[in-house]
Amino acid sequence: MRNRCSSRWDPDVVWPVRWRATGTRALAHRFTPLLAMAAPLAVGAVVLSACSGQSQPTRHVVEIRNFGFEPGTLHVAVGDTVVWTNRDVVPHTATARDDAWDSGALATGATWTYVADAVGEGSYICTIHPSMVGWIEVR
Numbered sequence: 001m002r003n004r005c006s007s008r009w010d011p012d013v014v015w016p017v018r019w020r021a022t023g024t025r026a027l028a029h030r031f032t033p034l035l036a037m038a039a040p041l042a043v044g045a046v047v048l049s050a051c052s053g054q055s056q057p058t059r060h061v062v063e064i065r066n067f068g069f070e071p072g073t074l075h076v077a078v079g080d081t082v083v084w085t086n087r088d089v090v091p092h093t094a095t096a097r098d099d100a101w102d103s104g105a106l107a108t109g110a111t112w113t114y115v116a117d118a119v120g121e122g123s124y125i126c127t128i129h130p131s132m133v134g135w136i137e138v139r
Helices: 023-051
Strands: 059-065 068-070 073-076 081-086 111-115 120-125 133-138
Touching (some): 059 073
Parallel strands (some): 059 081, 073 133
Antiparallel strands (some): 059 068, 081 111
């Protein structure tokens, strides 16, 4: 009978004989049972993260310069943030045509932030300079 309390390491206690191997394959054989148990967990984690459908909100920047919106057309997802920055020398606004949102007058260098909260699409204008038109699509 073996003394299980000895300070000497006994491989039969840690690795039963059927799991032990000799030579260069010894390490692989020792970890095969552990890998067999861990592999389904790892695959499941990857599938769950890929299938969750949740993506991080994105920050989009629209610059107002030379009496125009750049980019003129913007595609965003619900939850994304859009930041308008006035880089022009005169005040401008970013206002939805249906008045769903309005930045108010933005002085030179000022910014205004909007979080897309509903699916839809439409144009927006500068109410001070109505010839300035942009388009936003929220998917």
